[in-house]
Amino acid sequence: MSDKPERFIDDEGLRLDGRRVDEIRPMKVEMGVLSRADGSCYLEWGNNKVLAAVYGPRELHPRRMQKPNEVLVRYKYNMASFSVEDRIRPGPSRRSTEISKVSGEAFEPVVMTQYYPGAVIDVFAEVLQADAGTRTAAINAATLALADAGIPMKGLVSACAVGKVDGQLVLDLNKPEDNYGQADLPVAMTQDGEITLLQMDGHLTPEELEEGLEMVKKGCQQIIEIQREALISRYGNEDEEGEEAEEDSPEEVPESEEGEEEEGERDGSFDNEESEAENLDENEVTKEDEGEEDERQ
Numbered sequence: 001m002s003d004k005p006e007r008f009i010d011d012e013g014l015r016l017d018g019r020r021v022d023e024i025r026p027m028k029v030e031m032g033v034l035s036r037a038d039g040s041c042y043l044e045w046g047n048n049k050v051l052a053a054v055y056g057p058r059e060l061h062p063r064r065m066q067k068p069n070e071v072l073v074r075y076k077y078n079m080a081s082f083s084v085e086d087r088i089r090p091g092p093s094r095r096s097t098e099i100s101k102v103s104g105e106a107f108e109p110v111v112m113t114q115y116y117p118g119a120v121i122d123v124f125a126e127v128l129q130a131d132a133g134t135r136t137a138a139i140n141a142a143t144l145a146l147a148d149a150g151i152p153m154k155g156l157v158s159a160c161a162v163g164k165v166d167g168q169l170v171l172d173l174n175k176p177e178d179n180y181g182q183a184d185l186p187v188a189m190t191q192d193g194e195i196t197l198l199q200m201d202g203h204l205t206p207e208e209l210e211e212g213l214e215m216v217k218k219g220c221q222q223i224i225e226i227q228r229e230a231l232i233s234r235y236g237n238e239d240e241e242g243e244e245a246e247e248d249s250p251e252e253v254p255e256s257e258e259g260e261e262e263e264g265e266r267d268g269s270f271d272n273e274e275s276e277a278e279n280l281d282e283n284e285v286t287k288e289d290e291g292e293e294d295e296r297q
Helices: 094-103 132-149 175-180 204-250 255-296
Strands: 027-031 039-045 048-059 074-081 117-130 157-165 169-170 183-190 193-200
Touching: 027 132, 027 204, 039 132, 048 132, 074 132, 094 132, 094 193, 117 132, 117 255, 132 157, 132 183, 132 204, 157 175, 157 204, 169 204, 183 204
Parallel strands: 074 117
Antiparallel strands: 027 039, 039 048, 048 117, 157 169, 157 183, 183 193
């Protein structure tokens, strides 16, 4: 406890990392980073570094786990043993199992599972470097990985956390605030504002909980915009190239004009044939006249 800061918010309202109480940490997103996955995303959020990959839809084994009317979405959250300063034991733990379950349920309202009955979609979220808020960062990365894989969804899911330090609510906790703060409230919601995940560690009054949900809603809206920009930057260029190709293509001749040209060609060919026939008739006539003159002589 010796490294606990004396104050988390100074007199000017700035936190330890220079942010205001309602600001989120900088976020960097890169999609399509794994060639063997159907969809993938690498996300940096503050000092968090998360890699998400999606495989499927594909056949589910064993068959007894298959759902006859919908696809099974399996979400696996894991922290690498080197992701924190104090090396953790590799492999699954009670914490990772719990986070995997609740995070997977956060996608149930948006993933359109009815299109792939009996199949499975595997979502893997690997935390490479942890700095508080890893479960929310993993959800944000997994959402983009699902979109990158072409999984039909009703919308995007964004996640953010709100906490309490120095008796004041703050958005998107960093590591010191998460370790020594008075409360932590991670939330995931759809772009329509429907909450799909809500957990709380600590103590908040009903009034603080209501205010915290309003703060986290604004934070999720900012993350939704970042996710949209990432999708546009990955897939928007292809659409623009397609439009440019259509603009550069030669103009098509209207069918009416083509028909007129064909009729004109046909008319010309008929005229030539008629003129040749007239010339042949004239030659025959002259030959007959010559023959009659010879007989007379």
